[in-house]
Amino acid sequence: MTFRYRGYSLKSDFRIGKGNGLADEVYRLTLQIPEGRVSTYGAIAAALRKEGASRAVGKALHLNPDSPRIPCHRVVYRDGRVGGYAKGIEMKTRLLRKECVSVEGDRIQNFERMLFVDFT
């Protein structure tokens, strides 16, 4: 099932309002990643002071309500690989390229330079 939250249509389990909280924080930070840059699951976890929760971050993004409005396609693996995407990595790659992020195979080019970690 789906429900609404701050203008977004969210899917099932990561429901907000009963004290939960990771998913909406994840979305909030994801929205800060500028076009043409990328970040990582672990970086988002760390920014939330939950280092090590990278898998949980991925789980939250998997249920991304409304991609690409919430630009979860800009969240990639720490080693520079593109990583997964609910709508398929082809789509993720296409979206990244559209933002001038060059992708070679499953790797982000100039990864360290594209990396955004300056979350607030």
Added chain:
DNA sequence: CATATGACACTAT
């Protein structure tokens, strides 16, 4: 409380 799961990350081969 125990077990299962996943769009991760790190270490050791």
Added chain:
DNA sequence: AATAGTGCCATAT
């Protein structure tokens, strides 16, 4: 460089 193991965390049941 590529693969395999292992550990992690938040949620769900």
